[in-house]
Amino acid sequence: MSEHYDIIIVGTGAGGGTLAHRLAPSGKKILVLERGEFLPREKANWDAVEVFQKERYHTDEIWQDKDRRVLHPGTGYNVGGNTKVYGGALFRLRERDFEQITHHGGISPEWPLKYRDFEPYYDQAEQLYQVHGQQGLDPTEPARKADYTFPPISHEPRIQDIHYRLADKGLNPFYLPLAIRLNEVNQLMSDCIRCNTCDGFPCMVKGKSDSDITCIQPAMNADNLTLLTGAMVRRLKTSASGKEVTGVEVEIEGELETFSANIVVVACGAINSAVLLLRSQTDQHPNGLANGSDQVGRNFMKHQNGAIVGISRKPNPSVFQKTLAINDYYWGEEGFDYPMGHVQLLGKVNKDMMVLDAPKLSPGMALDEAAKHSVDWWLTAEDLPEATNRVRLQDDKITLEYTDNNTEAFNRLSNRWTHVLKSIECGDTIMPCSLYFRKRIPLQGVAHQVGTCRFGTDPKTSVLDLNCRAHEVDNLYVVDGSFFPSSGAVNPSLTIMANAMRVGDHLLKKL
Numbered sequence: 001m002s003e004h005y006d007i008i009i010v011g012t013g014a015g016g017g018t019l020a021h022r023l024a025p026s027g028k029k030i031l032v033l034e035r036g037e038f039l040p041r042e043k044a045n046w047d048a049v050e051v052f053q054k055e056r057y058h059t060d061e062i063w064q065d066k067d068r069r070v071l072h073p074g075t076g077y078n079v080g081g082n083t084k085v086y087g088g089a090l091f092r093l094r095e096r097d098f099e100q101i102t103h104h105g106g107i108s109p110e111w112p113l114k115y116r117d118f119e120p121y122y123d124q125a126e127q128l129y130q131v132h133g134q135q136g137l138d139p140t141e142p143a144r145k146a147d148y149t150f151p152p153i154s155h156e157p158r159i160q161d162i163h164y165r166l167a168d169k170g171l172n173p174f175y176l177p178l179a180i181r182l183n184e185v186n187q188l189m190s191d192c193i194r195c196n197t198c199d200g201f202p203c204m205v206k207g208k209s210d211s212d213i214t215c216i217q218p219a220m221n222a223d224n225l226t227l228l229t230g231a232m233v234r235r236l237k238t239s240a241s242g243k244e245v246t247g248v249e250v251e252i253e254g255e256l257e258t259f260s261a262n263i264v265v266v267a268c269g270a271i272n273s274a275v276l277l278l279r280s281q282t283d284q285h286p287n288g289l290a291n292g293s294d295q296v297g298r299n300f301m302k303h304q305n306g307a308i309v310g311i312s313r314k315p316n317p318s319v320f321q322k323t324l325a326i327n328d329y330y331w332g333e334e335g336f337d338y339p340m341g342h343v344q345l346l347g348k349v350n351k352d353m354m355v356l357d358a359p360k361l362s363p364g365m366a367l368d369e370a371a372k373h374s375v376d377w378w379l380t381a382e383d384l385p386e387a388t389n390r391v392r393l394q395d396d397k398i399t400l401e402y403t404d405n406n407t408e409a410f411n412r413l414s415n416r417w418t419h420v421l422k423s424i425e426c427g428d429t430i431m432p433c434s435l436y437f438r439k440r441i442p443l444q445g446v447a448h449q450v451g452t453c454r455f456g457t458d459p460k461t462s463v464l465d466l467n468c469r470a471h472e473v474d475n476l477y478v479v480d481g482s483f484f485p486s487s488g489a490v491n492p493s494l495t496i497m498a499n500a501m502r503v504g505d506h507l508l509k510k511l
């Protein structure tokens with residue numbers, strides 16, 4: 001048994017990284033365990049062939065689906081977790097997302113805490129991650145006490161033109177809230193250089209507020225915090241009663257080592273946190289740790305995500321395209337009284353990214369020309385928590401048993417958006433796009449994974465209590481996307497970060 005700590009945090013993504021940053025000033029003895037390494041700063045960071053076609057920063061692990069078909073997950077293991085490659089679109093859930101909502105495909109359940117409980121932490125998370133935006137334009141925006149501290153990221157001319165055209169149609173385009181370190185007034189003082197390799201790419205110049213740059217690297221200045229990289233947590237061991245985690249078994253350079261702490265926080269991302277608990281069976285926890293309810297791994301959600309590329313005659317010379325979003329269809333549309341979802345711009349797609357979808361292109365149109373004329377969109381609709389949509393271990397292999405649900409919401413949204421793009425002359429040719437994923441197996445796109453250890457007041461139907469502590473294990477917490485009872489239809493990371501700060505405050509009192 002190696003050293004004892006006040007707290008061990010497993011994982012350095014949106015959840016673990018933000019929590020480490022919150023706790024570091026406490027002076028408590030903190031060990032952060034991360035299975036990956038620091039993502040190298042190298043030219044390949046900005047090479048679309050390396051990033052998208054060769055999936056340089058994705059794991060080569062092989063998972064499987066419910067029919068035991070092979071999955072190559074679109075996820076990576078490194079310091080900062082998936083925030084290293086995220087687009088930095090940091091949204092608050094809407095107030096109504098915390099309530100029970102009837103969708104076309106079923107019920108999105110009520111959260112045990114409400115928007116008002118998260119609001120102060122949303123404020124703080126936006127500050128920490130330097131989110132740029134403008135209050136008062138998004139018709140679904142939740143109440144906020146003050147405008148964003150950082151000004152919105154300006155549109156380039158083609159996007160401004162689209163903004164006007166959408167507004168002419170009676171829609172309410174707004175500035176996408178973005179966590180990038182861009183100073184448009186004084187570019188010499190700006191880390192971000194407003195380039196075309198942001199969304200989906202790691203940032204070579206530290207211009208993106210990911211959890212490595214924003215949280216882990218500053219937290220490492222504290223003498224009381226130790227980060228071990230290349231440290232893959234294999235299992236958690238418990239006391240004879242099963243009520244406390246007494247050991248964290250870690251594989252480092254092929255050797256197993258065990259650390260202990262008063263408090264252990266699992267923050268491996270929704271899929272891997274469930275996997276770690278399921279793998280940590282003991283006599284007291286025969287179904288996996290903290291899984292007396294049989295809820296660990298269930299209610300796995302990942303959003304219904306899709307990309308649409310609208311190619312028109314008008315060139316689109318935008319460099320940093322990802323600045324505009326639309327929520328007019330978030331709660332539905334005339335004739336469809338159910339939520340549909342959210343639309344935002346993608347980073348500018350280039351020919352090396354388009355090649356993944358080339359067969360769908362109109363004949364004769366060169367990829368390069370197509371990319372120079374395309375405007376590229378990301379669509380998200382809510383998927384609903386289902387007990388049968390679950391993460392399991394089969395012969396120690398990660399298995400995602402997932403069947404799409406609430407699909408009508410996404411279909412409606414994508415048809416509506418196609419129609420809108422044509423109506424504003426931004427989509428003579430519309431191309432569905434499988435960006436980010438080498439193969440068109442939708443399940444491998446687990447970017448927005450949430451919900452496998454949901455929080456709640458009833459230990460029979462939830463894994464975590466309201467402080468994200470396991471109902472059944474006194475010193476075990478899960479602080480990442482796992483705790484979501486429903487997924488909403490905006491990007492999840494700001495809620496994961498805000499929740500990490502909320503739980504951090506609870507832990508500070510407890511410590």
Ligand SMILES: Cc1cc2nc3c(=O)[nH]c(=O)nc-3n(C[C@H](O)[C@H](O)[C@H](O)COP(=O)(O)OP(=O)(O)OC[C@H]3O[C@@H](n4cnc5c(N)ncnc54)[C@H](O)[C@@H]3O)c2cc1C
Pocket residue numbers: 010011012013014015016033034035036074075076077078079080081082083085086087088089090091199200231232233234267268269270272273276436447448449479480481482491492493494496
């Ligand atoms: C291409 C892409 C674009 C995205 N864009 C956006 C966006 O614009 N806005 C948004 O809100 N979200 C976006 N996301 C999603 C966002 O990245 C995730 O919501 C977020 O990172 C999840 O945080 P997390 O803490 O739950 O998990 P992660 O960030 O995945 O962190 C988990 C960490 O745990 C580590 N780990 C896992 N297992 C172990 C183990 N056994 N032992 C030790 N360490 C372990 C991992 O290496 C990782 O560092 C995007 C994701 C992708 C892939």
